[in-house]
Amino acid sequence: MAPRFLFRLTAALLILSGSVLAGEIADPNVVVNTSGLPPIAANAPEGNPYRGNALAAEIGRSAFNQACSRCHGVDAVNKGQVGPDLLKMDRSCPRIADPVVRQMCILDQDDFFLKSVQEGKTRVGVVHMPAWKEVLSPAAIWTIRTFLESRSR
Numbered sequence: 001m002a003p004r005f006l007f008r009l010t011a012a013l014l015i016l017s018g019s020v021l022a023g024e025i026a027d028p029n030v031v032v033n034t035s036g037l038p039p040i041a042a043n044a045p046e047g048n049p050y051r052g053n054a055l056a057a058e059i060g061r062s063a064f065n066q067a068c069s070r071c072h073g074v075d076a077v078n079k080g081q082v083g084p085d086l087l088k089m090d091r092s093c094p095r096i097a098d099p100v101v102r103q104m105c106i107l108d109q110d111d112f113f114l115k116s117v118q119e120g121k122t123r124v125g126v127v128h129m130p131a132w133k134e135v136l137s138p139a140a141i142w143t144i145r146t147f148l149e150s151r152s153r
Contacts, residue, residue, distance in 0.1 A: 005046060018126055024120075024127045024128075024129065024130040025076045025130050026067070026120075026130040026132045026134065026135040026136075027066070027067060027135065028134075030063070030067045030136065031066070031068045031134055032059065032062070032063040032066070032136060032137070032139075032143065033059070034056075034059060034137065034139040034140055034141035034143060036055055036059070037050060037053070037055060037056055037059070037139060037143070039139075040102065040138060040139055040142070040146045046107050046110070046111070047106065047110040047111075048110050048145050048146060048149070049141050049142060050139075050142045050143060050145075050146045051145075051146060051149065053146060054145075054150075056142065056143045056146040056147075057143070057146045057147045057149075057150040058147075059137060059140075059143040059147075059149070060142075060143030060144045060145070060146045060147030060150075061075065063100050063136070063140050063143055063144050063146050063147070064076060064147050064148070066136070067132065067136065067144070068083075068086075068144065070130070071083035072084070072085070072086050073085075074146070075151070076151050078149055082131065086148050086152075087148065087151055087152045088152075089109065089113070089148065089152070090106075090109060090148070090152050091152070092105065093105035093106050093109060110145065113141075114138065114141055114142075114145075116129070117132050117133075117136065117141045117144070118131060118132060118133040118136075118138075118141065119131050119133065
């Protein structure tokens with residue numbers, strides 16, 4: 001009986017303390033200057049407004065290396081880091097033959113990316129990725145997405 005109780009108590013303590021032990025927070029010192037890019041209009045269409053913009057990709061590279069490289073690898077070269085390889089993120093949409101469905105896939109991935117960066121990733125009380133919404137503007141997040149897209153093709 002005692003080993004079972006100790007096992008449950010240990011498991012409960014690990015779950016409760018997990019968010020403290022893995023308590024990642026977004027680095028408030030990350031600075032991303034997007035002033036050279038066109039502002040994002042309130043009525044802008046869905047998706048990444050900077051897709052294909054070379055300046056946005058350059059800004060995104062700097063932003064990525066400041067904010068994301070610790071977990072996803074410098075310049076998004078993942079060599080066993082704890083975070084997933086983000087260069088694999090966009091491999092499925094280009095394979096879709098129907099252009100309408102392909103565009104819907106891209107927009108869905110854009111939305112997923114934006115929300116993931118803004119809200120972070122927490123599972124079972126453990127923070128796997130911090131929420132960046134208080135640090136990175138949507139424009140800064142889109143530059144990171146643009147950088148990743150420029151690397152994954």
